[in-house]
Amino acid sequence: xxxxxxxxxxxxxxxxxxxxxxxxxxxxxPLWGLAEGDPRxxxxxxxxxxxxxxxxxxxAMLGASGAVLQGYxxxxxxxxxxxxxxxxxxxxxxxxxxxxxxxxxxxxxxFGMGGAVLAMLLLALLVGATASPLTFILAGVVLSSLAGALxxxxxxxxxxxxxxxxxxxxLMGALTDRSRADAALALPLIALGLGLLALTGxxxxxxxxxxxxxxxxxVDLARTRWLVIAGVGLGVGAGVAVTGVVGFVGLxxxxxxxxxxxxxxxxxxxxxxxxxxxxxxxxxxxVRLVPGAxxxxxxxxxxxxxxxxxxxxxxxxxxxxx
Numbered sequence: 175x176x177x178x179x180x181x182x183x184x185x186x187x188x189x190x191x192x193x194x195x196x197x198x199x200x201x202x203x204p205l206w207g208l209a210e211g212d213p214r215x216x217x218x219x220x221x222x223x224x225x226x227x228x229x230x231x232x233x234a235m236l237g238a239s240g241a242v243l244q245g246y247x248x249x250x251x252x253x254x255x256x257x258x259x260x261x262x263x264x265x266x267x268x269x270x271x272x273x274x275x276x277x278x279x280x281x282x283x284x285f286g287m288g289g290a291v292l293a294m295l296l297l298a299l300l301v302g303a304t305a306s307p308l309t310f311i312l313a314g315v316v317l318s319s320l321a322g323a324l325x326x327x328x329x330x331x332x333x334x335x336x337x338x339x340x341x342x343x344x345l346m347g348a349l350t351d352r353s354r355a356d357a358a359l360a361l362p363l364i365a366l367g368l369g370l371l372a373l374t375g376x377x378x379x380x381x382x383x384x385x386x387x388x389x390x391x392x393v394d395l396a397r398t399r400w401l402v403i404a405g406v407g408l409g410v411g412a413g414v415a416v417t418g419v420v421g422f423v424g425l426x427x428x429x430x431x432x433x434x435x436x437x438x439x440x441x442x443x444x445x446x447x448x449x450x451x452x453x454x455x456x457x458x459x460x461v462r463l464v465p466g467a468x469x470x471x472x473x474x475x476x477x478x479x480x481x482x483x484x485x486x487x488x489x490x491x492x493x494x495x496x
Contacts, residue, residue, distance in 0.1 A: 175434050177441065184431075184448035188230070191455030195226035198459040200469075224357045225349045229458045230451045231357075231364040232413035233423060237450020238443050239406045240424025242371045245378035245439025246402050247307045251487070254410045254424045257310075257403070258317025262293030263414035264345060265321045265328075271341050272328045279352070282344070283359055283415045290411020293317055294403055301399065310399070347418035347473025349458050360412040367409020368447065374401050375440030382439060420473045422480020423450050429487060 175183075196218050197203050203214045203222070236254055243252040254260055266289025267282045276282050300313035325345075332338035377398040380388035389395065413420070427449040428442055435442045454472075457479070461470040 177435070180431075180434050180445055181448065184445055184452060187452040188448055188455070191452045191459065192226055192230060194459035195229055195455045196222050199462040221351075224354045225352050225458065226455065227357045228352050228360060228413075228416060229349055229455045231361045232417060232420065233451035233454030234447040235364045235367055235409035235413055235450070236420070236423035236454070237427040237446040237448070238368055238371050239410055240450070241428040241439065241442040241446035242374055242378065242402060243406065243424070244428055245442070246374070246381065246398070247311060248382065249307070249311070250429065251425070251484075252311075253421070254406055255318065255421060257293070257297060257314040257406055258319075258321055259290050259293045259297070259407050259411050260414050260419055260421075261318045261321035261325070263287065263290040263411045264419050265289050265325045266292075267344060267415055267418070268325050268328050268341050271337060271344065272332065274333075274337070276340070279356055279416075280359065283356060283412075286415025287363070287411055289321070290407055290415065293321070293411070294407035297403055297407075298400070301403075343471075344418045345473075346471035347420040347476070348469075348471045349417055350469065352416060356416050360416045363412035364409045367405045367407070367412070370401050370405030370408070372443060374398055374405070375443060377401075378439035382437075418473060420454070420476050422476050422483070423454060425487075426480055426483050427453060429483075 193205060197205055199217075199222070201214060201217060203218045204212065206212075239254045240252070243254065243256060244250055246252075247256075263286040267286035269289075270276045270282050270285035275285070296317060297313055300316065301309055329338065329341055332341060377388065377393045377395075380391045380393045381395075381398070385395065428446045431445045431449050432442060435445045454476075457475050458472055461472055461475050464470045
């Protein structure tokens with residue numbers, strides 16, 4: 175499949191997902207409802223449009239960051255969560271709920287972004303002057319483990335059952351009840367993160383030949399490392415701060431598209447962004463259709479999809495090694 179055909183197919187799937195996100199739910203709203211003055215149109219304009227925009231932006235960020243990290247670390251199992259930034263952003267949001275400061279979604283988002291920024295600074299400190307992928311991974315594992323332990327501590331010390339329930343519900347990840355203010359806060363940071371990751375394409379192609387070869391070709395490994403840290407930190411941190419933890423998108427999408435996009439990491443970034451956005455929008459539309467009064471949490475749905483995919487991927491890699 176040619177690159178233009180692949181991008182056109184992914185663009186069509188993205189439009190389908192965006193339309194489904196606007197119309198699907200316990201109450202179906204036709205796309206032409208706004209023009210015709212349908213009384214249900216306010217559901218689309220006030221509730222589903224911000225949700226769809228966030229789904230598009232966060233899905234694109236997760237897909238692109240997965241492609242970049244897999245190229246940078248030369249590890250097919252790399253995922254945005256590998257840097258510990260997702261866990262740190264979740265810790266920040268949980269802290270806001272724990273302290274009783276979550277009177278507004280914007281406060282949770284601010285605390286979540288604060289956790290992401292702190293994780294970026296700590297990651298840079300732990301990595302130091304080296305650009306070794308192994309050091310990068312180990313630093314991410316340290317941050318993720320520390321943030322996870324502190325989050326578990328806050329859960330165990332939750333002052334009230336209400337706070338405990340709110341923390342657990344938020345950690346499941348969802349786009350439910352997100353407002354235009356949430357979208358206005360998160361989307362510019364996500365766009366900036368995507369822009370920074372797009373700048374890494376040439377360096378990632380060179381790194382696929384090895385660090386020594388990349389340096390001989392004039393690639394600044396330290397600059398590339400900072401672009402990856404800042405891009406993933408800003409974009410994924412903003413997404414987690416708004417929606418909670420939604421996993422596996424960055425793992426699934428690059429693997430599905432690599433056979434069509436080619437082996438060069440730079441050729442996978444844009445398709446992965448489009449594919450990630452389409453996947454998250456379609457998944458978010460699907461969770462609303464689950465029977466029952468409450469909808470299935472998006473984070474749970476992605477885990478149900480992603481965990482079997484991860485196991486299948488591990489089995490394939492095991493077969494290749496043996």
